[in-house]
Amino acid sequence: MAVLAAAAVTSGCAQPGSAGAASGSGVGGGPEASGSTSIRQPLEAPPPTATPQPPGRKFQSAQEARTARIAAARRWRLESVPLTPPKPPAQRPRITTREGFEVDGHEELGLPPVFTTVPTKQRVVFLTIDDGAEKDPTFLRMMDDLQVPYTAFLSNYLIKEDYGYFKRMQGAGVVLNNHTLHHPYLPALSYRRQQHEICGMQEVIEEHYGKRPLLFRPPFGNYDRASLRAAKSCGIKYVPLWNEEVFVDHWEYREWDRKIRPGDIVLTHFRGRDDWKGTMPDMIRRFLNKVTSEGYAVARLEDYL
């Protein structure tokens, strides 16, 4: 039942032409109307010679940090300066499985919660980026320069050609999480094979990055009870799905009213011009322009779990 419900509304990581995905229709709804967003703080175009600041800089004052954020927004041609996220709540929210996303015996077995939104009244969203196909160094510079947090869900068959790229990402403070070894449609596999896919990726991430993930996202958003049992067996605590998906040229929404809500988890993918009509920075620009214009800051998912 949960699998069907999830399958009906998700496509997640479906690549163009890939088999096994629920459909190409994403989290529901069509492309957003292309007109744009109200501009809160217009910015001029960047000087053509502008180059990003080196990473890891420290600011002497809040004013200096603010000035740097404005300059970074201009360099990356954002419509407005991304909002600074509030301090995460001292008391972490209680994460529970979204209604309709449970499996049989979910609570009794203590299986990790499956959710699409973090319960919070703060006007924040969480950015999550999946798979790992595109390895664009400009994207790393952009996110470091803008200081926008995100969480990565990685699949080994895509990252193994360049583990170093994701090591740099981790070095910038990004938590690397589990998205299976080979990105299969999990409900078609036995418990043992699912365990191999999920727990095998725990081993890969621990070996290359020194940490065992606590977060797991099933490929395409599809899972069954065996997936969650397997994930739990190798240390997974949370199974975050998503409530919106951003592409380089449009947004898709899970909710009927096509609105972003406080605490929503937003999905996107490591994709470039081979997969869609633009670059990772183009996609991030679309993401930030919309959330900023609607008054949302981007917060770090791990700070709320």
Ligand SMILES: [Zn+2]
């Ligand atoms: Zn995926």
